[in-house]
Amino acid sequence: MRADRTRSGFTIVELLISVAITAFIALWIADWLRKPAQIQQMMLSTEHQRHVTNASDIMINDLTEADPASINWPQFPPISTATVSGITFWKLNYDLTNPGNVQQTNFQYQFQPDGFGTGALIRSVTANAVVVSSTIVLSPIDPPGVGAPSLIQADKSDPSDTVYSILVITLQYHPQGSAPISVMRRVAIAH
Numbered sequence: 001m002r003a004d005r006t007r008s009g010f011t012i013v014e015l016l017i018s019v020a021i022t023a024f025i026a027l028w029i030a031d032w033l034r035k036p037a038q039i040q041q042m043m044l045s046t047e048h049q050r051h052v053t054n055a056s057d058i059m060i061n062d063l064t065e066a067d068p069a070s071i072n073w074p075q076f077p078p079i080s081t082a083t084v085s086g087i088t089f090w091k092l093n094y095d096l097t098n099p100g101n102v103q104q105t106n107f108q109y110q111f112q113p114d115g116f117g118t119g120a121l122i123r124s125v126t127a128n129a130v131v132v133s134s135t136i137v138l139s140p141i142d143p144p145g146v147g148a149p150s151l152i153q154a155d156k157s158d159p160s161d162t163v164y165s166i167l168v169i170t171l172q173y174h175p176q177g178s179a180p181i182s183v184m185r186r187v188a189i190a191h
Contacts, residue, residue, distance in 0.1 A: 086110035
């Protein structure tokens with residue numbers, strides 16, 4: 001005589017299989033939920049890189065159009081010496097309808113501290129002694145010479161070169177909540 005046993009609950013094997021399947025699904029879902037945050041972080045990093053590259057492009061475009069006689073070359077130290085936090089130069093604008101009319105536009109790029117250990121790169125444009133525009137090109141950036149090289153330096157790697165002078169522009173961008181981004185660009189300016 002055998003007593004019929006009625007089964008109630010799970011066996012240990014069934015319980016272990018259920019836990020393993022649940023853990024696998026939980027890990028798969030966690031990874032799936034983490035991907036949008038990783039993609040967002042990657043997009044934010046790319047956006048920060050774009051900001052610092054655009055800022056250096058604006059400065060380089062203005063410098064390549066500058067009148068070389070307007071740049072105070074002795075003020076720029078060789079790489080890794082004194083600190084320079086700005087540059088002033090001018091461009092000459094020619095009026096094609098009136099060839100004798102040449103206008104001078106002055107540009108100034110300057111580091112402006114913000115009181116919180118960082119600052120902003122400011123671009124001021126002046127024509128006929130009137131400030132046409134003053135814009136923040138990039139903020140926040142490290143002050144020149146404090147954990148970052150000078151904003152502008154001369155590259156004197158070839159002192160015999162009398163045709164071109166090379167300026168090195170260095171920006172260290174500190175986007176909020178992200179790691180600092182450094183960019184160093186060289187621009188050759190004909191004498």
